[in-house]
Amino acid sequence: MSKNSSKWYKAHINDEYVKLANKGNWRSRAVFKLKEIDEKYNLITENSIILDLGSAPGGWSQYAAKKHKNIQITAIDLLHMESIPNVNFVQSDIEEFSENYLKKKNFDKIDLVMSDIAPNISGIESADVPAMLNLADIVVEVAINTLKESGNLLVKLFQGKGTDEYMKDMRNYFEKVRIIKPKASRSNSREIYMLATGLKSKSTIQGE
16 A cells, blocks of 8 residues: 555544444445535425435435435436435436436426536546536536426535636526535535525526
């Protein structure tokens, strides 16, 4: 193990949220990011229909499924994800899923689209931020096509050049757009979350 890898591993196993995840049998520390946001904004409610894009290893779907038994969750990832009770997992690329599954199933009544997906990180801001925005674009396109009117979107972004403009553009589609930095998000990370609530009606969006 290299010096940098050893340093990362030591920090990882000593991380407060990694310990909490292990203690609570959660699949990842990322569950605490969603938990904090959900507890403040009440995104996951009874009878919700949820789409989790880039779901593996499954922490977010696991949290949602445990919070309420009477919700419908469809989780999508190109990587395999171990099954979770009450979660329908589709192993697929998001774009392929959008083309081959959503159109056939006529999804248009989703309450919440959530995505913690991220690109492979290079450590170079000028490469990582645009790569993240490109992924977010794919998620947003799915969200706009599947969310019911007034539905909500939670998606990961990286803070950097172009992010503020991206947020501004999202206000054309949603009533309220917020940036959130959960406590479980490492302080030295550019990771932030965009919470876009209240999808506007299709007639309003087309008119803007």
